[in-house]
Amino acid sequence: MDRTHRRNVRAAAMALSLFASAFAQSTVTKPGQPSKTNAPLGQFEIVGDSIVSAQQLFLGTLDKVYIVDKTEGNPTKINGHPAWAAEYSLSKNGGRPMDIVTNSFCAGGTVLGNGTWLNVGGNQAVKVGGVQADSQNGGGDYDDPDGGNSYVQRLTTSALINPCDDESCEWVITTPMTTRRWYPTLETLEDGSAIILGGCDWGGYVNSADQDNPTWEIFPPTDGDVVKSDILSSTLPVNLYPLTWMLPSGKIFLQSNWKTALLDYKTKKETALDDMIDAVRVYPASGGSTMLPLTPDNNYTATLLFCGGSNLQSDQWKTNWDIAAYNASDSCVRITPDESSSYVEDDPLPEGRSMGNLILLPNGKILMLNGAQTGTAGYGTEDWTLNESYADNPILMPIIYDPSAEKGKRWSRDGLSPSTVPRMYHSGATLLPDGSVFVSGSNPHADYAVKNVKFPTEYRVEHFYPSYFNERRPEPVGILSTLSYGGDYFNVTLTKDDLFGDVNNVKNTKVVVIRTGFSTHTMNMGQRMLELQMSYTGNTDGSATLHVNQMPPNPSTFQPGPALVFVVVNGVPSMGVQVMIGSGKIEAQPTAKLATLPSSQVAAASSGNSTSGDNSSAQGSNDSKNSAAAGLFGSIPSLLVAGLLSLSLLSSLL
Ligand SMILES: *[C@@H]1O[C@H](CO)[C@@H](O)[C@H](O)[C@H]1NC(C)=O
Ligand SMILES: *[C@@H]1O[C@H](CO)[C@@H](O)[C@H](O)[C@H]1NC(C)=O
Ligand SMILES: *[C@@H]1O[C@H](CO)[C@@H](O)[C@H](O)[C@H]1NC(C)=O
Ligand SMILES: *[C@@H]1O[C@H](CO)[C@@H](O)[C@H](O)[C@H]1NC(C)=O
Ligand SMILES: *[C@@H]1O[C@H](CO)[C@@H](O)[C@H](O)[C@H]1NC(C)=O
Ligand SMILES: *[C@@H]1O[C@H](CO)[C@@H](O)[C@H](O)[C@H]1NC(C)=O
Ligand SMILES: *[C@@H]1O[C@H](CO)[C@@H](O)[C@H](O)[C@H]1NC(C)=O
Ligand SMILES: *[C@@H]1O[C@H](CO)[C@@H](O)[C@H](O)[C@H]1NC(C)=O
Ligand SMILES: [Cu+2]
Numbered sequence: 093m094d095r096t097h098r099r100n101v102r103a104a105a106m107a108l109s110l111f112a113s114a115f116a117q118s119t120v121t122k123p124g125q126p127s128k129t130n131a132p133l134g135q136f137e138i139v140g141d142s143i144v145s146a147q148q149l150f151l152g153t154l155d156k157v158y159i160v161d162k163t164e165g166n167p168t169k170i171n172g173h174p175a176w177a178a179e180y181s182l183s184k185n186g187g188r189p190m191d192i193v194t195n196s197f198c199a200g201g202t203v204l205g206n207g208t209w210l211n212v213g214g215n216q217a218v219k220v221g222g223v224q225a226d227s228q229n230g231g232g233d234y235d236d237p238d239g240g241n242s243y244v245q246r247l248t249t250s251a252l253i254n255p256c257d258d259e260s261c262e263w264v265i266t267t268p269m270t271t272r273r274w275y276p277t278l279e280t281l282e283d284g285s286a287i288i289l290g291g292c293d294w295g296g297y298v299n300s301a302d303q304d305n306p307t308w309e310i311f312p313p314t315d316g317d318v319v320k321s322d323i324l325s326s327t328l329p330v331n332l333y334p335l336t337w338m339l340p341s342g343k344i345f346l347q348s349n350w351k352t353a354l355l356d357y358k359t360k361k362e363t364a365l366d367d368m369i370d371a372v373r374v375y376p377a378s379g380g381s382t383m384l385p386l387t388p389d390n391n392y393t394a395t396l397l398f399c400g401g402s403n404l405q406s407d408q409w410k411t412n413w414d415i416a417a418y419n420a421s422d423s424c425v426r427i428t429p430d431e432s433s434s435y436v437e438d439d440p441l442p443e444g445r446s447m448g449n450l451i452l453l454p455n456g457k458i459l460m461l462n463g464a465q466t467g468t469a470g471y472g473t474e475d476w477t478l479n480e481s482y483a484d485n486p487i488l489m490p491i492i493y494d495p496s497a498e499k500g501k502r503w504s505r506d507g508l509s510p511s512t513v514p515r516m517y518h519s520g521a522t523l524l525p526d527g528s529v530f531v532s533g534s535n536p537h538a539d540y541a542v543k544n545v546k547f548p549t550e551y552r553v554e555h556f557y558p559s560y561f562n563e564r565r566p567e568p569v570g571i572l573s574t575l576s577y578g579g580d581y582f583n584v585t586l587t588k589d590d591l592f593g594d595v596n597n598v599k600n601t602k603v604v605v606i607r608t609g610f611s612t613h614t615m616n617m618g619q620r621m622l623e624l625q626m627s628y629t630g631n632t633d634g635s636a637t638l639h640v641n642q643m644p645p646n647p648s649t650f651q652p653g654p655a656l657v658f659v660v661v662n663g664v665p666s667m668g669v670q671v672m673i674g675s676g677k678i679e680a681q682p683t684a685k686l687a688t689l690p691s692s693q694v695a696a697a698s699s700g701n702s703t704s705g706d707n708s709s710a711q712g713s714n715d716s717k718n719s720a721a722a723g724l725f726g727s728i729p730s731l732l733v734a735g736l737l738s739l740s741l742l743s744s745l746l
Contacts, residue, residue: 123667140185146533162197194239205284205652214239222538371421420444481536486514520611578645588634630694
């Protein structure tokens with residue numbers, strides 16, 4: 093398919109998503125049960141072949157994981173050259189190669205507020221062995237035009253209809269930018285645009301002054317400014333893929349090498365916070381990192397968790413010594429940057445770990461998996477490497493962190509079993525709608541390498557099944573397909589079966605929103621989880637209605653764009669449904685006050701005594717809190733279109 097054709101396909105998909113957004117208040121189809129039954133709990137299962145190696149991966153629709161590799165000699169071909177991108181169908185456990193055109197080597201990515209995914213930056217064109225190609229405009233061994241010039245590649249998936257599920261989606265090149273970015277980080281902003289930070293011109297294990305790009309810019313461009321960052325300018329050589337999160341305060345947390353800052357991108361000013369402690373967390377030390385779930389209980393205050401990495405000082409990032417034998421850090425730290433500028437020690441890992449991803453699970457716990465006990469990210473040809481790998485001693489055992497457990501008891505391996513597949517440099521993981529975790533990738537090599545090497549180029553896809561996986565899943569009815577920032581609450585109904593036969597389980601029910609993010613280099617850019625405010629009415633027949641508030645009226649708390657919603661009863665999540673957060677457009681998001689929720693109530697099931705019973709609030713639905721947020725029912729009338737058109741109906745109308 094030529095590029096003109098691809099643009100036409102894209103234009104059609106865009107028109108479809110615009111039409112769908114007119115039915116903003118429709119509800120999603122009731123989620124069912126996982127197709128997988130009798131899953132091996134706490135274990136990994138090899139389920140499929142990723143076609144290309146999963147250096148980058150993300151969940152784009154309920155059925156599709158998009159995989160992006162660097163240019164290399166993968167055996168699967170597309171348009172006459174090796175493929176380095178793929179669309180993987182979860183229902184088919186296989187898929188098709190895609191043509192991502194330029195060399196996407198160590199690119200960054202995120203999803204915009206309108207449902208379009210970006211893949212930004214990369215490396216120059218290469219030929220066999222990963223060495224510079226003779227032409228930067230395509231042709232040669234791999235036909236891979238230069239990707240370093242910050243090309244933005246765009247792939248539209250939509251929360252409302254899934255144009256990609258008919259395999260019509262392709263990556264298209266949009267704006268070539270003015271600066272080169274290899275290893276940039278992307279973060280979606282509160283208006284649904286994205287900030288693109290950092291990177292270098294030509295790559296390498298770490299950055300250097302002669303090729304540094306310590307700047308940021310916004311896509312789609314507003315004033316076109318490329319703004320110099322103080323912290324990125326002062327953290328060589330370990331300032332690639334800085335760790336960033338949009339905070340509820342509207343500032344961007346920015347962590348690079350040992351330094352930390354808050355960036356106010358509107359005034360283009362940075363404020364220093366305390367230095368990182370114990371270990372470097374950014375690439376190539378590659379600690380795991382995530383924002384902890386934002387909940388009514390913590391007043392939607394962001395706390396960031398960093399685990400593992402490597403404690404090298406800035407002058408030790410040289411490749412003339414045996415890095416692969418050097419112990420990774422076991423340190424975990426937390427910071428709550430809108431409240432405190434300091435890091436605090438958290439429970440350490442049982443062993444040091446570099447390249448361990450932290451994946452938010454819908455039950456509020458955090459799974460750590462992948463990575464190695466010694467060494468760091470990266471590869472090279474020095475004589476101390478393990479067939480190019482800069483890391484050794486893969487950690488096959490996952491481990492689970494409970495943010496709400498008391499200090500000293502947060503990590504657990506109860507009921508968990510190891511994987512059989514080392515996941516070294518260039519691997520990734522993401523949560524899936526069925527609550528399992530997709531794991532793929534590993535390729536610490538300049539090119540495709542499978543023969544006689546310790547850590548081969550991996551295509552095996554695994555699922556990890558958390559302990560809740562085989563439970564009957566709640567099947568909530570009434571989840572809106574679009575959530576606004578404030579406004580009227582909505583009702584979600586659960587049957588007696590959904591409440592495991594006991595209406596009182598409604599007191600231990602939560603509605604959570606998760607953005608699974610863009611996984612690469614031990615980061616899941618954009619990953620975040622928010623528990624909605626709710627109260628409940630338990631009925632005498634054992635069913636219940638959840639009264640669920642919209643998103644907090646602050647888009648910096650959870651940026652606009654597609655996300656999954658799960659209803660979690662006693663720690664057992666429903667299947668995730670895909671919804672759009674916000675207006676579906678890149679724009680200042682409309683906000684309104686949150687509604688006052690009805691007070692929580694459970695009727696005594698056998699007596700029909702509906703005036704008695706338990707008035708206790710569900711978590712986060714304090715009467716005091718609700719009256720504080722009181723007001724403005726129907727303040728966004730344009731969204732109050734009756735919610736009768738289900739997703740499937742809508743699709744069939746089209
Ligand atoms: C989303 O916005 C980007 C940037 O303006 C644009 O390239 C893309 O086509 C938009 N997607 C949709 C579905 O409108
Ligand atoms: C949340 O806010 C309330 C009211 O301002 C306060 O009483 C409470 O301590 C806060 N909780 C946390 C965890 O910060
Ligand atoms: C590295 O870690 C291993 C395993 O925990 C430990 O036995 C060894 O003493 C550590 N080496 C150094 C130099 O700290
Ligand atoms: C991988 O390393 C081993 C051990 O050093 C060596 O014997 C082998 O030849 C290497 N493989 C390749 C493809 O170089
Ligand atoms: C939600 O359900 C309650 C009864 O449980 C009803 O009074 C209320 O009108 C419903 N609200 C909406 C927004 O549907
Ligand atoms: C209704 O609940 C109240 C308070 O718990 C109790 O005193 C009363 O006996 C109940 N009535 C019936 C018919 O169960
Ligand atoms: C529940 O709330 C109602 C109205 O506020 C009150 O009359 C009743 O006593 C409360 N019941 C319990 C068990 O607290
Ligand atoms: C309920 O309100 C009290 C104070 O009024 C506060 O301390 C507590 O954190 C609130 N609980 C929830 C779940 O919001
Ligand atoms: Cu890389």
